[in-house]
Amino acid sequence: MNVPAERALDLGLAQWVRERTGSDALARAAQAASAAEGEGHACARLVGLDDAGIDTLRRHAWVGAGDAFRPFVLDQERRFWLWRNWRHEQRLADALLARCAARAHPLADAVLAVDIATLFDGSDAEHTADQRAAVGAVAGSRLFVLTGGPGTGKTTTVVRMLLMLLRHARACGLPERPLVALAAPTGKAAQRLAQAISRGKDDLAPRLAGSAFDRQLDAIPHEQAQTLHRLLGYQPARNRFAYGVEHRVPADIVVVDEASMVDLATMRQLVEALPTSSLLILLGDPDQLASVDAGSVLADVVAGAASPASPLHGHVATLRRVWRAGGDLQRAIQAVRDGDAGGIERARDAAEGASLRACTDAAALHACVDAWLDRHAAAHARLFSDAIDPASAFAVLRGSQVLCALREGRFGAAGVNARIGERLGVRHGFDAAQTWYHGRPVIVTRNDYAHGLFNGDVGIALAGEAGVRVWFETAAREGEALRSFSPRVLPACETAWAITIHRSQGSEYDDVAVVLPPDPQHRLLNRELVYTAISRARRRAELWATAAALQAAVARRVERHGGLRARLAGSPQPQQGSLF
Numbered sequence: 406m407n408v409p410a411e412r413a414l415d416l417g418l419a420q421w422v423r424e425r426t427g428s429d430a431l432a433r434a435a436q437a438a439s440a441a442e443g444e445g446h447a448c449a450r451l452v453g454l455d456d457a458g459i460d461t462l463r464r465h466a467w468v469g470a471g472d473a474f475r476p477f478v479l480d481q482e483r484r485f486w487l488w489r490n491w492r493h494e495q496r497l498a499d500a501l502l503a504r505c506a507a508r509a510h511p512l513a514d515a516v517l518a519v520d521i522a523t524l525f526d527g528s529d530a531e532h533t534a535d536q537r538a539a540v541g542a543v544a545g546s547r548l549f550v551l552t553g554g555p556g557t558g559k560t561t562t563v564v565r566m567l568l569m570l571l572r573h574a575r576a577c578g579l580p581e582r583p584l585v586a587l588a589a590p591t592g593k594a595a596q597r598l599a600q601a602i603s604r605g606k607d608d609l610a611p612r613l614a615g616s617a618f619d620r621q622l623d624a625i626p627h628e629q630a631q632t633l634h635r636l637l638g639y640q641p642a643r644n645r646f647a648y649g650v651e652h653r654v655p656a657d658i659v660v661v662d663e664a665s666m667v668d669l670a671t672m673r674q675l676v677e678a679l680p681t682s683s684l685l686i687l688l689g690d691p692d693q694l695a696s697v698d699a700g701s702v703l704a705d706v707v708a709g710a711a712s713p714a715s716p717l718h719g720h721v722a723t724l725r726r727v728w729r730a731g732g733d734l735q736r737a738i739q740a741v742r743d744g745d746a747g748g749i750e751r752a753r754d755a756a757e758g759a760s761l762r763a764c765t766d767a768a769a770l771h772a773c774v775d776a777w778l779d780r781h782a783a784a785h786a787r788l789f790s791d792a793i794d795p796a797s798a799f800a801v802l803r804g805s806q807v808l809c810a811l812r813e814g815r816f817g818a819a820g821v822n823a824r825i826g827e828r829l830g831v832r833h834g835f836d837a838a839q840t841w842y843h844g845r846p847v848i849v850t851r852n853d854y855a856h857g858l859f860n861g862d863v864g865i866a867l868a869g870e871a872g873v874r875v876w877f878e879t880a881a882r883e884g885e886a887l888r889s890f891s892p893r894v895l896p897a898c899e900t901a902w903a904i905t906i907h908r909s910q911g912s913e914y915d916d917v918a919v920v921l922p923p924d925p926q927h928r929l930l931n932r933e934l935v936y937t938a939i940s941r942a943r944r945r946a947e948l949w950a951t952a953a954a955l956q957a958a959v960a961r962r963v964e965r966h967g968g969l970r971a972r973l974a975g976s977p978q979p980q981q982g983s984l985f
């Protein structure tokens with residue numbers, strides 16, 4: 406079992422605290438809080454300290470109870486925060502609860518019933534009961550959270566919510582013509598949101614022609630979906646946001662998709678930057694991996710709201726029915742979400758759906774890669790043909806993707822990438838050792854504000870008359886489609902035949918292969934990781950793993966430590982775990 410190395414950052418903080426305070430106990434607690442933050446927790450749990458040690462810490466001038474600024478906060482449950490994370494939780498919870506307190510019920514039941522019937526005309530009332538209820542509940546709220554797994558109709562439902570809100574804007578306390586902003590944590594997710602909303606509008610247009618909602622469809626600006634950082638006016642040179650408490654985002658209704666990826670600090674920035682009279686709608690799947698940075702805001706909101714005592718109760722709707730085709734795959738995804746690894750093993754032979762390919766060693770991994778390349782041979786032949794245009798190349802890339810739990814090593818993205826590149830080179834007659842070959846997919850690993858390219862953006866290298874250009878489909882400006890760059894000016898990027906599961910968040914592919922390390926004890930294996938990976942698949946997911954590693958992963962849940970959930974539940978909640 407590999408243990409995380411002590412980070413220089415955490416040791417540095419400990420040393421700094423020790424030098425200034427002379428307190429070894431405080432230095433060690435500070436190190437624990439910093440290390441916990443690095444692992445995604447908002448605070449550390451000091452359960453290894455005895456009562457005397459806790460008392461010593463509590464009496465220290467640098468440690469407070471959170472009522473006034475102190476560098477650290479220690480609560481009654483031995484949770485220990487860096488001040489900034491304590492403050493983020495406090496301010497975020499206050500803002501969310503204030504939004505709930507401002508709730509009104511402006512529309513009469515009869516009006517709601519008629520409108521919902523129009524918006525869902527032609528659909529089965531029982532099958533759409535959750536979606537209908539969500540549309541009815543949003544009117545008059547200042548915060549609404551719509552959750553559900555892949556294909557449960559979150560986007561479909563939010564389009565109808567927006568139509569309802571636009572039609573009754575004044576009654577709902579919004580301006581006559583509310584400004585709607587659509588955002589997501591990454592460029593890729595923003596692009597998908599734009600496409601999904603556009604599709605939803607197109608589906609509805611013929612059905613709503615001539616109805617009271619006809620006019621409102623045009624007021625949903627799907628082409629303006631943007632990253633959260635852009636919505637908040639992030640200024641990289643100054644590392645600050647243009648919008649905040651002093652200067653609010655000019656928007657009346659803000660929809661944020663893939664909210665599970667939004668960390669604590671960014672969510673606080675968002676809620677503080679929105680006008681208090683605005684409505685914030687969060688969409689997401691709380692069972693997915695939490696944000697890369699500290700916090701698990703969406704999961705905390707959903708869990709907190711489950712308590713009937715919570716002011717958030719009634720502000721969260723969960724969609725359960727899966728509308729997307731592919732019953733086998735959907736059943737396997739749900740089984741993993743519910744902790745049942747057998748859901749995948751039972752579907753072992755499914756040509757469509759989910760399956761497990763035993764992958765115990767390098768030879769087995771190579772066999773998996775070869776079978777994968779055989780299956781996608783026709784698509785790769787298209788990709789490597791000289792005639793392919795960038796849009797078609799991106800369509801090929803969306804068809805299949807290998808996702809790895811690890812970054813490094815043979816079973817990590819680095820090793821699998823190297824193997825796939827090498828095998829494709831042999832099959833299609835190119836030298837995979839050269840960096841920029843025609844057909845090479847890449848993923849950006851650093852933000853480059855000058856070129857408008859961001860961590861996670863996927864590009865494709867295509868050779869043309871002007872030499873190799875690298876194409877991207879994430880827009881830098883509104884209305885822009887494809888852009889190309891010389892490889893020389895690109896920010897850091899990596900080959901993307903295989904990418905990490907973390908990097909795949911917010912993306913979807915028809916066919917997905919998920920590579921897990923064979924060691925069942927590997928500390929990075931957990932249920933959220935496997936669930937996130939296989940739920941990226943639209944048609945088929947294949948796990949390259951040992952049955953033991955799969956079972957161990959699905960059995961292990963990660964819960965992030967923090968105080969947000971208890972604040973939102975309306976009552977203090979002790980938590981499990983030890984980091985000290």
Ligand SMILES: Nc1ncnc2c1ncn2[C@@H]1O[C@H](COP(=O)(O)OP(=O)(O)OP(=O)(O)O)[C@@H](O)[C@H]1O
Pocket residue numbers: 528533536553554555556557558559560561562601728729
């Ligand atoms: N009430 C409905 N009637 C008919 N089809 C529906 C309904 N709700 C959803 N669908 C269909 O199910 C599919 C998935 O819906 P949608 O894209 O809204 O889900 P989602 O939860 O946003 O998915 P994801 O986040 O995984 O992309 C779409 O093809 C959509 O048209």
